[in-house]
Amino acid sequence: MSKLEKAIVAIVEVFEEYAGKDEQKKKLSNAELSELIKTQLSSPDFQSKIDKDDIKEALEKIDKNHDGQVNFGEFSQCVSNLARGYYRKKYGKEKGK
Ligand SMILES: [Ca+2]
Numbered sequence: 286m287s288k289l290e291k292a293i294v295a296i297v298e299v300f301e302e303y304a305g306k307d308e309q310k311k312k313l314s315n316a317e318l319s320e321l322i323k324t325q326l327s328s329p330d331f332q333s334k335i336d337k338d339d340i341k342e343a344l345e346k347i348d349k350n351h352d353g354q355v356n357f358g359e360f361s362q363c364v365s366n367l368a369r370g371y372y373r374k375k376y377g378k379e380k381g382k
Pocket of ligand 1: 304307309310
């Protein structure tokens, strides 16, 4: 598979792995989300590639409908926001946004 194809598959697989730890297999509970953040989004290498505020913002916005559960749509949006944060850090603020 190509780099991008692998990345897409990885996003789905990470969600399945962590969301599937309790009864609600298709949603991330707060506990599952914390575990995911701790193990998948906390490496020093990654932390140095993106502003802390962007990570914080992406994670604060993740549960859009505030039901204490994160579905795949919300999760993938968060991943996309993190990718944008990484891009911003690398190339500076997007003009006009
Ligand atoms: Ca779950």
